[in-house]
Amino acid sequence: MPTYTAPLRDMRFVLNELAGTERLRTLPGCEEVGPDLVDPVLEEAARFCAEVLLPLNQSGDIEGCTLENGVVRTPRGFPEAYRAFREGGWTSLGADPDWGGQGLPKSVGLLVEEMICSANMAFGMYPGLSHGATMAIEKHGTPEQRALYLPKLVSGEWSGTMCLTEPHCGTDLGLIRTRAVPEDDGSVRITGAKIFISAGEHDLAENIVHLVLAKLPDAPPGTRGISLFVVPKFLPTEDGRPGARNGVTCTGLEHKMGIKASATCALAFEEAKGWLVGRPHKGLSAMFTMMNEARLGVGVQGLGIAEIAYQNAVAYARDRIQGRGLDGTKAPDRPADPILVHPDVRRMLLTMRAMTEGCRALCAMTALEHDVSLRHPDPEVRKAADDVVQLMTPIIKAVCTDTGWEAAVAGMQVWGGHGYIRDNGMEQFARDARITQIYEGTNGIQALDLVGRKMGAHAGRYLRSFFHPVLGFIEARMEEPAMEEFILPLSKAFGRLQQVTADLAQRGLRDPFEAGAAATDYLRLFGLTALAYAWARMAEIALGKEEDAFYRAKLATARFFMQRILPETSSLAAKVLAGGGTLKAFEDAAF
């Protein structure tokens, strides 16, 4: 069975040394955020994840959820774990103190989320969805709706869902058919079918608060005619307790490749009572305001899987002995050397490590900007920070989830045939990771978001939040010999990215097909360049501290990244510059 030790040292590094808690402490409500406050939280989260959530990961996967007479049961141990999770205050960690939350910044919250996803990603789905519902009501709900739902959601007594997808539409929500018919008392009656609803029905919480996209009778066609509604499973009574059962039922559970302990439901709404959240027809834009955070959250799922896959691959590579080192015997006292000595195994492990730590760094840097964008008193500063979040969100979502999948696959590979055996737990990581590249906007959609929305917005202003600081960083270190091995490759990749960006902006403006054809490769190119920037910054911090093994490993990993991963940018640039002609020319009938 896989093991997990939360990477607390690296987490403290990215939080305190890389992103920097001084900047965090300048934000209202974050004045106390420092090691004294954060370390105990991280340590307790690490313990909870290793001791409570991890042991349920494999059993939950094997057992899955069951549906009987409209009632969904989660795997054995889940209800107890959820109660302990709730009572431990983990549902309220980042929530507003006004609703009973602890008000910790996203910079800390993301680290805890990563641990949960490493230990038991399927379990993490339940509080994750509640968090989305909380944000929707907090941002767009009426004062009454907030007072009614938020304390329950924050405490975890009630859980939440997001009901968007319907059988015939996922990415293109303009096509949805669920209808909302206004009642005289200001409520609506909702009728329609929703699918792929995570946490849509379960036995963990006493009530479930569904947030549902539907169309009002006078709705304009397309995405501008969608409204958001709150539809509780049990209608709250006067004193805010679950009352009469509402007209929403679970009609089926999906049989999925992974995250089997997460109940993915088909829901039928039959004249279910609901209430409008936000303004009529503005439901999609209400959802958009939460999208960045949701997408960052999915990126962190990928990161979490990558971390646990890496840890278990390393453990196996140390333990498993096969053959002798190509450069001589390493363990003469044993019949064979551990496979850790083989260069190709080392290649896999270092790739996993460099990508995982790089992604953690990017997430931490972006989470800090996210906190600044929400909390800073100066609107100009908030705007500048939000620019970073807007730009980095699709990159983080796609790159971190690709990393999750690739690391899970590499982890299986290190394990050889044993990685393919269910009991060993490695293949579960691959199965669980796979969904993160698909949901919350497929990674192809993330790439389109980057080239279609983010690149051209405000004549490239979002890009400025990356290009200017990175160029400034490079120029300031051109004369530093110790940094040369990191700055030169970064500067090369940066130049490629500049060239490709200018080229793509022009071609894409003339012909959107060109932008679409280049999108995925462009995102990867951008992501690797951003990782190179993160690695150069981490290397700079580590330089001069080589006596500490942690920093020594940082520098070694940074070198590996620059020499063995970053060169991928040159082939990506070539692919983008080649254009979309071959994609367009191929005859549809010949596929």
Next chain:
Amino acid sequence: MSGTTGAPMVETELRTKAPAGRAVPATTMRGASDHGAADPAHAPDQGVNRPRIQKVGVVGAGVMGAGIAAQVANAGVPVVLLDIVPGAAAKSVERMLKTEPAPFMHKGAARLVTPGDLGTDLALLAECDWICEAIVEKPEAKRDLYAKLESVRKRGAILSSNTSTIPLAALTEGMGESFAADFLITHFFNPPRYMRLLEVVRGPATRAEAVAAITEFGDRVLGKTVIPCKDRPGFIANRIGGLWMQSAINRAFDLRLTVEEADAIMSKPMGIPKTGVFGLLDLVGLDLMPHVAASMKATLPAEDAYALGLREHDVILRMIAEGRTGRKGKGGFYTREKGPGGESLKRAIDLWTGEYRESEKPQLESLSLRDLRALAEHPDRGGRYARAVLLDLLGYAASLVPEIADSIADVDAAMRLGYNWTYGPFELIDRLGAAWLARALAEDGRPVPPLLAQVGEGSFYRVRDGRLEYLGTDGAYQPVPRPEGVLLLADVKRRSAPLARNGSASLWDIGDGVACLEFHTRMNALDPGTIEMIGKSLAMGKKGAFRALVIHNEGEQFSVGANIGLALFAANIAAWGEIEGLIEAGQKAMRSLRDAPFPVVGAPSGMALGGGCEILLHCDAVQAHAESYIGLVEAGVGLIPGWGGCTTLLRRWAENPRAPKGPMPPVAKAFEMISTAQVAKSAFEAREMLFLRPTDGITFNRDRLLADAKARALSLAEGYAPPEVGPLRLPGETGRVALGMAVHQQVLLGRATPHDVLVCERLAEALTGGRKDHTEDTTEAELHALERQGFMALLKTPATLARIEHMLETGRPLRN
């Protein structure tokens, strides 16, 4: 409409703003006119006979009369302006000096207007060759006035009325033969300076010479496109335009569209200004409608579609009663209110309740359609509305030829110039398909006008052998006529292939060894393609492909300057090397324009801002349309001119014989103009500001601009030698300190922001010669390097990037 306020006409739509934020009197129509220069001091005689009209009288100093007088004065012709109310004429001249958009092209023009009172100064009209009446729209009052005019006018002096509603026959009734022989209707559109249409109606007795004289004066001197009309109510533009407005209002009520929806359909998709119909009513005043309706009803036959469609709408009547008559009243169909946070909220009338509500962006699927026929066939209410109005409008227009005009080309020109439509009705029919329209009319059980039936499956216009032809009422195609002295690039483009072309610009052979470099980007913004094409054109000229070059285009704007969207994107990705390379390439292109071994003549119309202005500054000569708005506006976006604009404007002032001596005055003048992003609001102002030289020509009729510029280029080509460019003596450090103190004063007065100070510092450096001082020569190369460094330094500041972004997204400057 009341006679003193003149024709019920469409106002100029202020569609564009100068990037520096100073509103330029932008016109959606291009001004028209003629010969060399209207300023008599500089008027070169370009083969035009001495104008037969050398002094003009205007009676009635309302908006129309005063505006007509101002335009006559703009053209350099003395004019007497009389009004029945004592002192009113003098007051209206005063008022016009403060009006925006300005009726006068420059302050000096006002001095050519002699105001007077009808009661005491009638004798002033005795010297006038043409007397234009623009008084109240009452036939008796007009005839009373005419009787007085008969007593003073000199023999053969032409008389005209600016009436928009009274038949000519009613005006000449009982006035005698000699009066009738000299009388016609000259119908100007409001405002007379900016609207290019002049409808002329002759009576059966009018002398042909009188018509010819007015036509020539209107065309060449006043710059108007003169369209002959029949003596029918509303003539061409108001007859068709009035029916269109009526239909667009009625159908919006019938099909229950919101005002926003109606205006969205009735604008861009149809090639109509963005005010649509309700926005247009707000502009001209809702209270005008009942007057127009009453007048049309009184003069049109009862079975006329216009008369049949006259309806009153309770909501509109109530709005008029409550004084909500539009922009001049307490709001109209649209209004702005202060929101709770002090922000300005756009609100619109609900056509059924008459109450204001929050303005909403229309959400109609039909609005996404680009094809006009697809729009008219779309089943949603937007499509049904478009179809209904198009059928009303086009069916009516097709039924009116030859009743109101002999030529469909004249009808289309009148609608384009009088209502600022992109397409006249017959051009719209061709876009829809004449056969489609005939079928649609028949399907609705409406009559199909004979003219439409005659076209059948064909079209009203066609291009044959590179010439544009229209269908005459005799069923034969004939060339769309161009008056002598009119050369249109559009005609050149129809009949020939470009000498060279890329995505941003093209080079055309316009005959006699002259080439024309045409820009054709959006708003004619300059980009790397434009610079490349300048280089290519000059290279071809050097190889002998032509002997003179004209830079001209027929876009609304000559050029709004460098494409700041591209520059901002490049700056955002920190592509500094590329940007600096483009600045250098631009500087080189400007120098090459000037130093080429053949003459280069700029021929602008509309805006020539920033880089567009710099191109003109480097031409050997400029022939400018009178409606040219020229300026170096870079400071508005936190930059300084980088393509030699600083250097050349400085040189202009340094070489100006009227300027005070010493190194500082020209620097101070150029500094003031560039740092405050001053824009000339006419070619005359541009001449005062030295954007144009005293020797540069001004053309009033836009259609004659290219021919005039070509003539200018040919006159320079013989024995041409490029100008010598010597070094300058500049004040250096001392001058920079002096300018810095002046800027500091502005900061203390709260007139300059911290970033303004930074921009001014860079500008001062570029204008004072950097480290050099007045004891040394500063070369052009050194000054160009300073411009480039200043430009690059400013472009790297977040405040400049924020200014550029704000300008791109709002069209207004950001004060940061």
